[in-house]
Amino acid sequence: MRFAYVWRELTLRKRxxxxxxxxxxxxxxxxxxxxxxxxxxxxxxxxxxxxxGADITIQRSGDVPQNLQGAVFPCSAVTIRQQEVEQISRMSxxxxxxxxxxxxxxxxxxxxxxxxxxxxxxxxxGKLRNFVVKGRFLEGEGRQALVESTYAREKQIKVGEMVTIxxxxxxxxxxxxxxxxxxxxxxxxxxxxxxxxxxxxxxxxIQGVSxxxxxxxxxxxxxxxxxxxPSLAVALKTALGDKTSVATPxxxxxxxxxxxxLSDKFASATSGIVMVxxxxxxxxxxxxxxxxxxxxxxxxxxxGWTSSNIKAQLLAESLALCLLAGLVGIGFAGLVCFGLSLxxxxxxxPWEMNPTPHFLPGGGEPVFKTVRLPVQLSWPLIGLALxxxxxxxxxxSGLCIGRITRIKPSEVLRHE
Amino acid sequence: xxxxxxxxxxxxxxxxxxxxxxxVSVDLQPGEFVGLVGKSGSGKTTLMALLSGLERPTSGQTTxxxxxxxxxxxxxxxxxxxxxxxxxxxxxxxxxxxxxWENVAVPLFPEKMAEEERxxxxxxxxxxxxxxxxxxxxxxxLSGGEKQRVAIARALVNHPQIIFADEPTGNLDxxxxxxIMEILTTLHRxxxxxxxxxxxxxxxSQSADRLLRMQDGALVP
Numbered sequence: 112m113r114f115a116y117v118w119r120e121l122t123l124r125k126r127x128x129x130x131x132x133x134x135x136x137x138x139x140x141x142x143x144x145x146x147x148x149x150x151x152x153x154x155x156x157x158x159x160x161x162x163x164g165a166d167i168t169i170q171r172s173g174d175v176p177q178n179l180q181g182a183v184f185p186c187s188a189v190t191i192r193q194q195e196v197e198q199i200s201r202m203s204x205x206x207x208x209x210x211x212x213x214x215x216x217x218x219x220x221x222x223x224x225x226x227x228x229x230x231x232x233x234x235x236x237g238k239l240r241n242f243v244v245k246g247r248f249l250e251g252e253g254r255q256a257l258v259e260s261t262y263a264r265e266k267q268i269k270v271g272e273m274v275t276i277x278x279x280x281x282x283x284x285x286x287x288x289x290x291x292x293x294x295x296x297x298x299x300x301x302x303x304x305x306x307x308x309x310x311x312x313x314x315x316x317i318q319g320v321s322x323x324x325x326x327x328x329x330x331x332x333x334x335x336x337x338x339x340x341p342s343l344a345v346a347l348k349t350a351l352g353d354k355t356s357v358a359t360p361x362x363x364x365x366x367x368x369x370x371x372x373l374s375d376k377f378a379s380a381t382s383g384i385v386m387v388x389x390x391x392x393x394x395x396x397x398x399x400x401x402x403x404x405x406x407x408x409x410x411x412x413x414x415g416w417t418s419s420n421i422k423a424q425l426l427a428e429s430l431a432l433c434l435l436a437g438l439v440g441i442g443f444a445g446l447v448c449f450g451l452s453l454x455x456x457x458x459x460x461p462w463e464m465n466p467t468p469h470f471l472p473g474g475g476e477p478v479f480k481t482v483r484l485p486v487q488l489s490w491p492l493i494g495l496a497l498x499x500x501x502x503x504x505x506x507x508s509g510l511c512i513g514r515i516t517r518i519k520p521s522e523v524l525r526h527e
Numbered sequence: 528x529x530x531x532x533x534x535x536x537x538x539x540x541x542x543x544x545x546x547x548x549x550x551v552s553v554d555l556q557p558g559e560f561v562g563l564v565g566k567s568g569s570g571k572t573t574l575m576a577l578l579s580g581l582e583r584p585t586s587g588q589t590t591x592x593x594x595x596x597x598x599x600x601x602x603x604x605x606x607x608x609x610x611x612x613x614x615x616x617x618x619x620x621x622x623x624x625x626x627x628w629e630n631v632a633v634p635l636f637p638e639k640m641a642e643e644e645r646x647x648x649x650x651x652x653x654x655x656x657x658x659x660x661x662x663x664x665x666x667x668x669l670s671g672g673e674k675q676r677v678a679i680a681r682a683l684v685n686h687p688q689i690i691f692a693d694e695p696t697g698n699l700d701x702x703x704x705x706x707i708m709e710i711l712t713t714l715h716r717x718x719x720x721x722x723x724x725x726x727x728x729x730x731x732s733q734s735a736d737r738l739l740r741m742q743d744g745a746l747v748p
Binding site: 119411413414415519 | 572575576581582601602605606607608609610612614616620622623624625629633634636637681685693
């Protein structure tokens with residue numbers, strides 16, 4: 112019965128209520144869209160690291176080798192000492208670490224990117240296990256190689272054959288499709304970490320630029336507590352020095368630059384302004400309604416409605432109006448989010464994380480990770496929007512309570 | 528003689544510097560039909576508001592159905608009105624968004640009561656008013672006489688001990704006004720309802736058992 116009264120009151124002053132509903136709906140929709148967009152950017156920024164199962168990657172830049180001969184380090188990834196790895200592994204918030212060794216190998220006019228990986232560790236390039244297209248993944252230690260499938264096709268390398276790196280032959284145990292993996296873990300040939308470390312130790316070019324001992328690496332992958340990531344990034348930089356490059360989801364967000372910053376800052380500021388305007392519109396509607404309905408409120412008081420009964424009625428009307436606005440806003444936001452989710456986003460990979468040297472075709476070009484923008488309406492966001500809409504309803508009717516109390520039952524007789 | 532259902536002693540009402548009701552004392556016996564007559568601006572509507580607890584007097588005491596209404600809070604008065612009093616207004620004062628039967632049931636909305644029971648009580652009263660064919664009509668589609676029948680049914684829905692009627696025929700043509708007066712007279716005669724009716728129409732006031740004449744804020748013989 113009360114519901115019928117609430118509903119009819121809403122439909123009586125259609126134009127005014129529709130304006131208030133649309134105003135609040137636009138505010139809610141904008142809030143939801145911008146929040147969803149900001150969330151989508153944050154989620155997208157995790158994609159490059161998430162694909163290698165890490166939250167943080169660590170490298171240290173160094174000098175360019177004098178001669179590009181034999182095994183060299185890319186200048187973006189020089190030695191990280193074993194002791195340093197052990198030290199940072201013990202930092203608070205670190206759940207697990209993985210290591211790798213990236214080498215550029217110049218061998219008789221042939222260039223090979225070699226990545227030494229720990230086959231037993233699924234963190235970092237160990238994720239490549241999921242992208243083996245032929246043969247098997249690396250197992251244990253000993254001489255063996257995994258070859259990237261495109262590179263294998265170019266060089267006509269097959270599983271069971273040998274691949275030679277700096278005069279050492281490694282049996283090819285499998286082929287892996289690197290295009291399915293993150294560009295961060297991209298190489299031509301993958302060796303067990305110990306084999307790659309042996310190549311680095313023996314390289315005068317490497318030792319000349321960045322002394323390297325067995326057990327050292329030049330790439331560290333870290334899994335960490337989400338809330339600890341920002342403070343860990345700072346602590347890692349402090350522990351490993353200024354030349355250390357620490358990549359986190361936040362640093363990928365920075366790579367996204369203005370687009371994200373715009374949506375992130377815009378989200379708070381614009382949503383705030385729109386919500387204030389929407390709130391004022393709803394307030395004006397509710398307050399105006401009370402003013403117009405002074406006689407009706409007087410009649411209700413005459414007929415024995417207490418102030419609480421009338422407040423409950425007006426609260427119900429206000430909540431219904433705002434709930435309707437919230438639902439319309441969420442519906443509209445859902446449509447826009449669906450449209451946005453069809454868009455693709457190119458996340459720039461920082462140059463220092465791009466393993467392809469600048470002198471190779473495509474090496475100097477910016478590298479992007481293309482992802483579908485994961486814009487979606489989460490239940491918490493829908494809940495937040497509805498709660499916000501209901502709060503607007505509750506606050507506006509709360510602010511009007513004084514007006515209701517001031518209306519006297521004898522008001523009705525004055526209008527006779 | 529029974530205890531009066533309504534007893535007012537020396538009640539006064541001042542708006543600013545103007546004294547609108549000047550020391551009125553009046554008693555109404557249970558089952559009495561009293562007409563309050565006077566010219567426009569004589570203060571009769573204000574007196575009705577004071578006697579029914581819609582307005583608070585500047586001074587004086589009013590006891591209605593055994594309750595000193597001057598000492599009650601606004602909400603206590605509202606609950607008291609809901610349980611004890613029925614109102615009929617000149618302009619009907621129906622809620623435009625509610626149907627005829629819903630308007631009759633408005634005083635019952637705050638009560639914890641099954642929807643069916645509300646509807647049954649409202650429908651039964653509208654049947655008495657020969658309005659059963661208009662139950663689901665909105666006030667905008669009803670004639671003046673039909674609206675006042677709905678308003679009378681609404682005044683009766685809470686089984687009141689007294690009805691205050693403010694110019695109940697004031698917005699109706701004479702024929703319809705006569706029909707409404709017959710309904711009120713029948714209610715008084717058959718159900719023993721106490722009625723205080725404000726009117727400026729001396730002819731209509733002839734239906735009352737007793738007349739109170741008001742002039743310049745005071746009752747005159």
